[in-house]
Amino acid sequence: MKIFLDTANIKEILQYAFVIDGVTTNPTLMSQEKTGYNIREHIAEIARIVNGPISVETMSQTAPEIVREAEELATISPNVVIKIPMNEAGLQAAKILSAKKIKTNVTLIFSANQAFLAAKAGATYASIFVGRLDDIGHDGIDVVRDTIEIYRQHDFSTELITASVRHPLHVINAAKAGSHVITIPPKVLSLMFRHNLTDAGLKKFCDDWAQLAKNQGPGL
Numbered sequence: 001m002k003i004f005l006d007t008a009n010i011k012e013i014l015q016y017a018f019v020i021d022g023v024t025t026n027p028t029l030m031s032q033e034k035t036g037y038n039i040r041e042h043i044a045e046i047a048r049i050v051n052g053p054i055s056v057e058t059m060s061q062t063a064p065e066i067v068r069e070a071e072e073l074a075t076i077s078p079n080v081v082i083k084i085p086m087n088e089a090g091l092q093a094a095k096i097l098s099a100k101k102i103k104t105n106v107t108l109i110f111s112a113n114q115a116f117l118a119a120k121a122g123a124t125y126a127s128i129f130v131g132r133l134d135d136i137g138h139d140g141i142d143v144v145r146d147t148i149e150i151y152r153q154h155d156f157s158t159e160l161i162t163a164s165v166r167h168p169l170h171v172i173n174a175a176k177a178g179s180h181v182i183t184i185p186p187k188v189l190s191l192m193f194r195h196n197l198t199d200a201g202l203k204k205f206c207d208d209w210a211q212l213a214k215n216q217g218p219g220l
C-alpha cells in the first residue's frame with residue numbers, strides 16, 4: 001500500500017519525504033498555507049521535493065471548464081494528478097482526461113457505487129473519505145472493502161485511495177482491506193512511528209550504555 005501525505009505544507013512534506021510515495025492537497029489544505037503565495041509555484045515546489053503523484057483539485061464546475069483547468073494544472077509537473085469532485089460533470093471530465101492521458105483522482109467518494117462509476121470513467125485514482133463516513137455513523141472501511149472487491153472482480157485499473165484518515169487504526173484497516181494507497185495527515189503519520197514500549201526500551205538501552213561507559217571508560 002502506497003503512502004501519500006495529506007497536506008500542502010512544505011515543512012511537513014520535507015519532514016516525511018523519506019517515507020511517502022506522493023502528496024494529496026485539497027482547497028482547504030491549500031487555504032491553510034501562508035497567504036499571498038503563488039499557487040502554481042507552491043505546487044511546483046512540492047513536485048521538486050516528492051518524486052510521485054501530487055493531487056491538485058480543480059475548482060471548475062462544468063466538464064469543459066474542468067478539462068481546461070486540468071490541462072493548465074498538468075503543465076506544472078508530469079507528476080500532477082487532477083483531483084475532480086465526484087459528480088456527473090466531474091466524471092465526464094475524467095473520461096476526457098483519461099483519453100488525453102492526464103491522470104485524475106476522483107474525490108469526495110462516499111459509496112461503492114460512486115467508486116464503481118469513477119472507475120468506469122477511467123479515473124486513475126478514486127478517493128474514499130472514510131473519516132467523514134465514520135463521523136456520521138457509517139463504517140468508512142466497509143466502503144473500501146466493497147470497492148476493492150468490485151475493482152478486483154472486474155479488473156479495473158483504478159487505484160483506491162483511502163482518504164479522510166483520522167487515526168492509525170484506519171491505516172491498518174485500509175491495508176487489511178487491500179487499499180492501493182492511503183493518504184495520511186502528518187499528525188496521524190507521526191503517531192504511527194511511536195510506541196511507549198519503544199521509548200521505554202530505548203531509554204533503558206541508553207541508560208545501560210551510559211552505565212557501561214562509566215564503568216569501562218570511553219569507546220568500544
Ligand code: E4P
Pocket residue numbers: 006024025026107127129131132163164165183
Ligand atoms: C484527501 O484527498 C482528502 O481531501 C482529505 O483526506 C480529506 O480529509 P478530511 O475529511 O480530514 O478533510
